[in-house]
Each structure stands twice: as structure tokens, then as C-alpha cells.
Amino acid sequence: MVKKAWVTYALAAGVLMGPLAPAGWAATGDAGAPERGGSYPVGVVETRAPLNVREKPTVYSYVVKQLHPHQKVQLECQKRGGWVDGNPVWYRLHGSKGWVSARYVHNLRPVRSC
Template sequence: MLKPTRTTLALATGSLVLGLVGAGAAVADDGPADNRPPQEIVVGGAQPGVYPGERATGRVVSKGPLTVRSRPSTRAQSLGHVYPNSRVEISCKKHGEKVDGNSLWYRLAERNSDWDQDAMPKVAYDKERWVSARYVKNLSEVKYCR
């Protein structure tokens, strides 16, 4: 039985496309070109280059200056600001007052160069500094405060 020309052309085209896709996949899988061993990717657990005791980092994602507080609450004393897109060092996280549905707060590490210390009173050096996690994207794993 003779098949219509359209069916024959469609089957031939489909076979050609599948054959080329298969050949393309075989060519693309030649392996590493520079003879280096493949890089290991770790999902979960410890991150490469991050050692116990190191500070976590985060990036401020607020639209305007983010207020640094003395406690994890919006009613706590303001100690200064961190600005959008600045990078901050985070020592740990803790639950506090909810901000836009997020109850986590990050305690800033002792040394952060990206926050406005001019607006901060001198006595604030002895205080903990907190920012709402709602407006900070953590770039590495943050542990809970003890």
C-alpha cells in the first residue's frame, strides 16, 4: 500500500531531526577539554570554602536604607542603617517580631563596613545589632543564635 507523500516527508524529516539531535548530544559529551578532573558539586551540608566559625554573609535587598536595631524588633532602638545592595556579615539568626510575615532576624557580625556608623551613638558599640531577615538575602548558611 502506497503512503501519501506528506506522511512520507513528515516521517523522513522527523527521523532526520532525531538523528541530528542524537548526534549533537554525542558530540557535546566529549568530556573535559582541559584535562582537569570534574568539579564536585555539594548539595546541602557544608559549603566549600566555608569553615566552622566563619561568618555568614548576606546582601541587603530593601528598596531604601534598612534600619539596624538593638534587638530583633521594630520597636527597638535604631543604631544606624545598611544600604540596598550592600554586603553584610551575619553572626547568627533568631526569631523575633514578624516583618511582612517573616519572623527571622539576623545579628550582624562585629565588623561590618557597609553600614552607616555616623548615625550611630557611641554607646552602640557594646550593643548587638539586628536587621530583619525579610530584607537581607543570605548568601551562605546562617546558624541559629545560642
Template sequence: MSRRSPLALFGLCLATGAVAALAAAGPATAEESVHNDYRGRVTAKSGLLLRDKPTRSSRVIGLARYGSIVHIFCKTRGGSVDGNNRWYLLSDGTWAWGSALYIDNIGPSPRWC
């Protein structure tokens, strides 16, 4: 089985909406692990709904609890949430999107997807 690059998998993900396909990439390379160093803290009091696409109308696939630390792979523009169109692709077990409005960065701002 051939191993696809992270960018190729991310493109597949955007094209098909199959965010879970990224998880099948296997162990992280040294380059990928640098991108997994982006972290944030969830600020949504009732928890942050995690979605399969960077829009409020997409399917909910998880929940990140208030105050929890999440690992951020990259950021992109998506559907607006209270005037903020930035979304983070989270890499905590399940690849899912969370609105950046409810995640405070810990350290540097994530790279663009």
C-alpha cells in the same frame, strides 16, 4: 579579666538587651570565625534599619545601605516584619539585628543563635 564564651555573651545580650556587650569579647577564635562566614546582601531599597533587639519597636542603632554585603553571626525568631519573624545578628563593626526579610543569603543559611 576573664574571657566569656560567645554563647554566654549572647545570653547576656538577650537578657539585658545590651547587644554591644558582644563586641567586648575580643578577637575571634577559630570556632567563632566559622560563624562569621555567613553573609547576605541588603535588599531594602531605602536601606535596612539595624536595631538593638530583634523587633521593629526596638531602638535603631544603624543603617545598612541597599546592595551592601553584611556579615551574619546567627539567626533567631523575633518580631514579625510583613509575616517574617526571622532576624539576623549582624557582626559588621557594631553588633545589631536586621530583619531577614531584607537580607538575601549569600551561601548557606546562618546557624541558629
């Protein structure tokens, strides 16, 4: 019982200290809102072949460019679009007028809604 309580306290402290600790989320300069002067969340392309960046959040939209496997990209926001392998979420790329399916991009931090 004592061990279970200690683990619960340790997890709670980690959750509370994560955003506040010197090496936590706040140290990156972003708490999920770029309009407060922070950077945008980063995502990593999780494919073996180039990933198409689309004009709109659907696979039927024009391809505007491609991303390389394991490439890091800045994610501006997310919204629901066309389903890709059971995932309806799409990310708008920062600095580009393109969208990528969240099915193939692993976000390293939460991404705000568009």
C-alpha cells in the same frame, strides 16, 4: 525512564560534591560554623531605601545604624523575633551589636541559630 534516572544521579552527585569540590562550599573556608576558623555567612541587603539595624530583634527597638541597599554584611546568627511582613527571623550582624530583619536581607549561605 533512563533519562529520569540519569537526572536523579546527576542531582545526587551535585549535592554530594558541592561541599567537597574545589569550587564548592568548603573552598570558602566555612561550613556554617565560624568557631571552626571559617568566615561568617554573608547576606545582601535587599531594599531600595536604607535598612535600619535594630538594638534588639523587633521593630520597636532603637535604631543603632543603617545599611545601604545592596550592601553585603556578615551574619553571625539568626533567631525568631518580631514579625516583619510575615517573616519572624532576624539576623545578628557580626562585629556589630545590631539585628536586621531577614525579610530584607538575602543570606547567601545557611546561618546558624543563636
